[in-house]
Amino acid sequence: xxxxxxxxxxxxxxxxxxxxxxxxxxxxxxxxxxxxxxxxxxxxxxxxxxxxxxxxxxxxxxxxxxxxxxxxxxxxxxxxxx
Numbered sequence: 001x002x003x004x005x006x007x008x009x010x011x012x013x014x015x016x017x018x019x020x021x022x023x024x025x026x027x028x029x030x031x032x033x034x035x036x037x038x039x040x041x042x043x044x045x046x047x048x049x050x051x052x053x054x055x056x057x058x059x060x061x062x063x064x065x066x067x068x069x070x071x072x073x074x075x076x077x078x079x080x081x082x
Contacts, residue, residue: 001069005055007048007077009033014055016063016070024066027058 001024002017008031015026029051034042060067 001066002072002074003056003059003070004074005052005076007052007075009043012048012051012055014052014059016059016066025059025062027055027062029055 001019004013004015004017006013010033011028011030013026013028016024018024031043031047031051034044036042
């Protein structure tokens with residue numbers, strides 16, 4: 001089993017794949033973008049961390065019986081993130 005996490009601009013997505021690449025479970029948490037000035041876009045990194053915890057907790061609730069079988073974690077992040 002594999003855990004995938006994608007930190008996007010509008011949401012953080014997490015999923016579990018089996019060895020055949022099939023989705024076993026998925027979850028997401030919505031993120032917001034602040035625009036304090038014209039042409040600016042900001043996000044609070046602490047919110048990414050919190051969203052990740054919530055998404056993973058949701059996956060664990062969905063499939064607790066396979067949680068110990070996760071062998072790798074893949075992570076991707078939004079473009080233009082610092």
